[in-house]
Amino acid sequence: MKEFDPPKWALRFFQWFCRPDYYEFIHGDLEELFLATLREKGPEAARRQYARQVIKLCRPSVFRKLPAGRFLPVLNLARHYTVVAKRNIWKNKALSAMNVAGLSLGMTVGLLVITAVSDQYSFDNFHKEKERIYRVITGSDGSFDFASSPLAFGEAIKGAVADVEAVTSFTSLYRSLKTGNQKGMISGYAADESFLDVFTFPLIQGNPQSLNDPSVIFLTESLASRFFGTGNAMGASMFMADSVELIVGGLLADPPKNSHLRFDFLVSRQNTDLVSVTPGLWSSLFSSYNYIRLKEGAGLNAAQSFANRMSEMHYDEDRRNTFTFQQLNAIYPGPSLVNAPGIGSPEHRLFKIMGGVALVILIFSAFNYASLTTARSFARANEVGVRKAFGAQKRQIILQVLIESVVISLIAGLLAVLLLKLIIPGVYGLHPEIVKTFNLEPGFVTYQWFFVFALFTGLMGGLIPAFYFSRFQPVQALRDFQNVRGFSKTRLRKVLISFQLILGLICVSTALLTQRQFNYEKSFDRGYSSDNLINIELAGTDYEAFRNELKRNALIESVTVSSNVPSSQTSSSTGLKWPGAARRSSARFLKADEHFINTFKIDMLASQQVASSALKAGEVIINQAAMKLMEIESPEAALGIYVTAADGTYKITGVIEDFKLRGINIPVKPLLILPISDPKEGLIMTVKVVEGMKKEAIAFMQKTWHEVGEVSVFTYADFEDRFVHEGPNSLLTKLLGFFALQLLVVALLGLSGIVKWLTEVRAREMGIRKILGAAKSQLILSLSRSFFVLTLLALLIALPVSYIGNTELWLNELTHRVSFDWKILVSSILLLMVPATFLMLMPTLSVLKKNPVEYLRSE
Amino acid sequence: MKSTNLGEFEELVLLTVVALYDEAYGVAVKEDLETRTGREVSVGALYSALNRLEKKGFITSKWGESTRERGGKRKRLFNISSSGKKALIQARNVREELWDLSKGLILKPE
DSSP, X not given: OGGGSOOHHHHHHHHHHBOHHHHHHHHHHHHHHHHHHHHHHOHHHHHHXXXXXXXXXXXXXXXXXXOHHHHHHHHHHHHHHHHHHHHHHHHTHHHHHHHHHHHHHHHHHHHHHHHHHHHHHTTTTXXXXXXXXXXXXXXXXXXXXXSOOOHHHHHHHTTTSTTEEEEEEEEEEEEEEEETTEEEEEEEEEEOTTHHHHSOOOEEEEOGGGGGSTTEEEEEHHHHHHHHTTSOOTTOEEEETTTEEEEEEEXXXXXXXXXXXXXXXXXXXXXXXXXXXXXXXXXOOSSEEEEEEEOTTOOSHHHHHHHHHHHHHHSXXXXXXXXXXXXXXXXXXXXXXXXXXXXXXXXXXXXXXXHHHHHHHHHHHHHHHHHHHHHTHHHHHHHHHHHHHTTOOHHHHHHHHHHHHHHHHHHHHHHHHHHHHHHHHHHHHHOHHHHHHOOOSOOHHHHHHHHHHHHHHHHHHHHHHHHHHHTOOHHHHHHOGGGSTTSTTOHHHHHHHHHHHHHHHHHHHHHHHHHHHHHHHHHSOOSSOOTTEEEEEOTTOOOHHHHHHHHHOTTEEEEEEESSOTTSSOOXXXXXXXXXXXXXXXXXXXXXXXXXXXXXXXXXXXXXXXXXXXXXXXXXXXXXXHHHHTTOSSHHHHXXXXXEETTEEEEEEEEEOOOOSSOTTSOOOOEEEEEOOSGGGOOEEEEEEOTTOXXXXXXXXXXXXXXXXXXXXXXXXXXXXXXXXXXXXXXXXXXHHHHHHXXXXXXXXXXXHHHHHHHHHTHHXXXXXXXXXXXXHHHHHXXXXXXXXXXXXHXXXXXXXXXXXXXXXXXXXXXXXXXXXXXXXXXXXXXXXHHHHHHHHHHHHHHHHSOHHHHHTTO | OOOOOOOHHHHHHHHHHHHHGGGOOHHHXXXXXXXXXXXXXXXXXXXXXXXXXXXXXXEEEEEEXXXXXXXXXXXXXXXEOHHHHHHHHHHHHHHHHHHHHHHHHHHSOO
């Protein structure tokens, strides 16, 4: 009867620490107490009580005397090693500083990546039943998957499958919200009461049930304080999309930064004034989401077979959508899906590159440490020789060197943490995307990782020197170290140096190449002009008066109002049907007024109105991709055709070139530009200002914005800024450049350490040769020959590897790309070699300048 | 002998040992102390006090009998020594002197 026995561990522990002469009677007391408590309060309490007593018995008077012979040698040895390590570190301050600096630079990058990656993997961990929550995703034609699914699916599965415990369905909204004199565009979800049941988003005030009431809105704390300050928001009334009145019925905590769902408000999806998605419609699947929670211990099988049945029942065979379930933790980071709610998962490529580069830098700094330490073998040979002569074992030497490197790497680790704190703001500043997706403040778990990481780096860096030193022959090491050939020019160190140079060259050339590709993409003719454009957020304002004022001003060339910014990735999708088409196809669309085409200077390929691109009601302008989708041969042939899209039938009156909304290597989707039918559809105003007058124009617009009686904040963005930061390439380029720079610095640090040591070792030789009449140039050559041979070798290996690797791995996949040419080769060689040569020559020259007597006297 | 003062807890333990006479072993002292003072006394705290008392020479100890509840382990019985008695008397004297001086103030109605 196990539960009627005291806990085994406690007894064993007590046995271990209790002094033998006390053991019997205290043990007896403990057992007596255990039995008494067992009778009174049951086994649970008795076991707890027993453990507590044992722990409280841990005090010097009860503790046995530690057997001196058992622990002291180990403690002594450890102390001895630390003392020797400390002395060695202090004796070579310059070298140790270089070691620590190099290691900590490498570790900073490693830590940065650890923080970023562990942050990414912490996504959605705060949901209580996260293992049982799944997102319904829709697959269409097997070509791409949508993160969204029709509301009808959620309605259907609710209650129909026994294994499904709860279902929540919601649609995303981006609407204007107004109260008193506050106004703004806010995004959130139209959800149902189970939203707060399935997900763990704490409700601070209010009742989750009221999410079924169409007139209710829940605000997040930060939104509430933006609109109501410190006052009480509950019960206040607000207007959404200008006319829909809502009552604040709940306050939510802000969704954590590591939530893939992001929202500022929740409203009821029963509110038909706001929700445009028709609940029962199986074809309406682009902006609604379903999440399910399974019963404990239930599998997906039943739900999946139900989903398959639904897909067969509700879609025709030729355009069947399929439903699958995606585990909550697989969403972020995860595959990139179309129409992801909140924030979409970043590209996997980014992760891989970041991890890869961090690993390279880490190996690099560990190697650096190894080569710097082995370089000092000359100085350490005596020490190791003495140790061995006294009978030190090989593994004792290994242990000692490892302890030393771990000590150094722990110091470097501490430094790296400080450094990380310093560079975090800089890293955030690299790219606006970073602030949005990463939380780089290291937490407790991350610090634990740091520690493991520092230990690991120390071990890795110490391994090579450890085995190297342990191989010393004591007699040789003690007798005449300089005569032992092979120590100053060991093959090992050559390999290490060339390896560093090779990695450095590969990284620098890759960084240069991506930079060039990025610049190329930036200046690429995208089919429209983004110069001097400014976007203004309209927030559903009545903008007529404002626009008229702007038109009158000489600073402004033209003004257009549209539903989306062409550069953003938020244009909506719709079904497109044309005469002769068997079924609807998917196309993107945006709504714009008649000035859109000439404000963005998009090239017209064909147009019905001579020299005009005006868009009237019932007309549509399509791009070439849409034309190809409809299988029309020439732009002229497209004119006059009637198509059905979005909310009506339109006549094609113009064909424009495929202007590239997104990255230039992303295929352009079919796009329709429809006329704005209701002023409320205009969400963005784009203003083209006169060249060089941006500042003045913005000041003027700001003033006018308020003069025409606007109450909301004037929010604008420079189109160029927006554009430059869009697309994954800019983020990648910056990170790569940042990493390459780090790598370069670490490599140069290592190199300068080695060179400094090498010249010192040979200083005496140089002195003698100088006295015997050698020319300076001869000496320099002799000192640097091996360095140049290594460099040449590194070049011969690195450049072809970098060339083949870069072109094969990514460059060739792009349609519009730059070439990897001699300019990149030369500039990467220069970037690495100029400082390297300089570092090499400095100590050499300083040795040669000095009077040879100084080196020779000490002998 | 390093010090011969009696700490507050030590004094309580010592008095309990005396009160229990020849039944003064770990559990008995612990339980008696707990019921009398109403505060929990861990085995560790008790033995560290007994240990100190023994070092100061205030108590002596000898092996007692074993019982079934104790899984056959013997008890350690504690007994007061003459210097222990002296220390108790001295502690009491100090206390009484102080009481005589201050009882007018302590017992005076507010």
